[in-house]
Amino acid sequence: MEIRHADRIADALEELVFTGQFNDGDRLDEIRLAKQFGVSRTPIREALQRLVASGIAEQIPRRGVFVRQPGPVELMEMFETMAEIEAVCGRLAARRISDEALRELEEANALCREAVTAHDTDAYYRENERFHHTIYAQSGNSYLAGQALRLHRRLKPFRRLQLRLRGRLAQSMAEHEEIVDALKAGDDQRAASALRDHVGIQGEKFRHLITELRTAAQ
Amino acid sequence: MEIRHADRIADALEELVFTGQFNDGDRLDEIRLAKQFGVSRTPIREALQRLVASGIAEQIPRRGVFVRQPGPVELMEMFETMAEIEAVCGRLAARRISDEALRELEEANALCREAVTAHDTDAYYRENERFHHTIYAQSGNSYLAGQALRLHRRLKPFRRLQLRLRGRLAQSMAEHEEIVDALKAGDDQRAASALRDHVGIQGEKFRHLITELRTAAQ
DNA sequence: AATCACATTATTGTATACAAAAAAGTTGAC
DNA sequence: GTCAACTTTTTTGTATACAATAATGTGATT
Known part of the structure; x- marks a missing residue:
């Protein structure tokens, strides 16, 4: 046996929820999933526990585990929280960042720019992640x-x-550069607000998308 | 059966770890715990999964679950994170807080003061918690x-x-009042830094305690 | 005595069995 | 037809059984 079934299944289920294979409120049927994954209920239950712990699903005692997709309100709250946490990371990083990390941020940005012109969204996502993860670290x-x-x-x-919105990628790039500038200058306030705005705008754009989808559906 | 064994046991184990009944690195033996709680391994394993998910313990595949008490470094990091998150809550609350909540903060503070003079530490902890939880909300x-x-x-x-340190309670009270003042004034920057400092000082004091204990032990 | 190979034991991870509770279905009165 | 009480089925939660892997012990060899 390669690795623990429970871990593998938890990852798979997480992916299924994230990619929208399940809707909010769907019950995660232990027996069905057990058959589906070709295992017994035991590893399925362990996997479900993990989903519950990470907030992806909710457990109601003696009723089952139900997927819990965040609604528009909670999503906006999560984006706001992300914006604030990134701002904090930026504020601290402005005083603590290493020259090497600054170079890495610039490299990630350069590769991001290339990805934008080449319309290589995968590369963009990858380098964008590297940019943010570097700031966290x-x-x-x-x-x-x-x-x-x-x-x-x-x-x-x-x-x-x-990020699929027209013009958002270019705007996002400009924001990244402002962030690097602030970090280079060691200006913690500016780094914090640049990052807060950068992520906050994502939340805003997302809200627009939601309301558009909602009105379109009616 | 009242409630789920797994939940009850998870709470109990958490409490045991928090109150220092287990040391860092101790293995949480499934069979021993099963006997101890008078249940089978199944609910014990579910409880252990919960501890792992909340970062209280660590799981090494096919080796077991080990308690993971945060060391001094990680604790300082957690205090710093708490300080920053409280600062964020304060910054947002300064603009959003209701009059009723302001009154609740003042009431909690008044009761805190009373508790300090009465040397009623339990009441102090309770009201102190109410103060902070109100700001979060x-x-x-x-x-x-x-x-x-x-x-x-x-x-x-x-x-x-x-909080057991001499003079800390009185100092903490003064900090609480500064926080309420800033929130009343709607001054988000001041509220943020007052909260950041208030919690940051806790981390500092804690660090002192640690180093003192360490030198005393040598 | 130290070390390696091998056997034994212990422990984790998974499967299955069973108990208790909830959901679904059925019957009967109105 | 509707509703309520009861029965059946399904499903969760727990116990136990089994399989696979890690830990431990033993003995031969140097």
Whole structure:
């Protein structure tokens, strides 16, 4: 046996929820999933526990586990929280960042720019992630960085949506450069607000998308 | 059966770890715990999964679950993160707080003061918690408030230590009043830095305690 | 005595069995 | 036809059984 079934299944289920294979409120049927994954209920239950712990699903005692997709309100709250946490990371990083990390940010930005012109969205996502993860790490606080990573990962599927908006990629690039400038200058206030705005705008754009979809559906 | 064994056991184990019944690196033996709690391994394993998910323990595949007490470095990082998150809550609350909540903060502070003079530490802890939880809630962002609560709860056993320091309670009270003043004035910057300092000092005091204990032990 | 190979034991991870509770279905009165 | 009480089925939660891997012990060899 390669690795633990429970871990593999938890990752798979997480992916299924994130890619929208399940709707909000869907019950995660243990027996059905057990058959589907070709295992017994035991590893399925362990996987479900993990989903519940990470907030992807909710458990109602003696009723089952139900997927819990964040609604528009909670998503906006999560984006606002992400913006504030990134701002904190930036504020701390402005005073603690290493020259090497600054070079890495510039490199990631350069590759991002290339990806934009080449319309290579995968590369863009990859370098964009590297950019943000570097800032988290350079906060000099690995606990904080861990929390930032967690939320960043949670919001990933939703961030991808708004990045599809026309002109958003170019705007995002400009914001990245402002962030690097502030970090270079060691200006913690400016770094914080640049990052807060950068992520905050993502939330805003996302809200627009939501309301558009909602009105279109009616 | 009242409630789920797994949940009850998870709470109990959490409490045991927090109160220092287990040392860092101790293996949480499934069979021993099963006997101890008078249940089978199944609910024990579910409880252990919850501890792992909340970062209280670590799982090494096919080796077992080991308690993972944060070391001095990680604790300082957690205090710093708490300080920053509280600052964020304060910044947002300064613009969003209701009159009723302001009154609640003042009431909690008044009761805190009474508790200090009466040397009623339990009452102090209770009202102190109410003070902070109110600020989290008044950030107007329930996701953020939830994250703040989580970390606050995680740090609880360590915060209690530093509050025992001479003069700390009175100082803490003064800080609380400064925070309320800033919130009343709607001054988000001042509220943020007052809260950041208030919690940051706790981390500092805690660090002193640690180093003192360390030198005393040598 | 130290070390390596091998056998034994212990422990984790998974499967299955069972108990208790909830959901679904059925019957009967109105 | 509707509703309520009861029965059946389904599903969760827990116990136990089994399989696979890691830890431990034993003995031969140097």
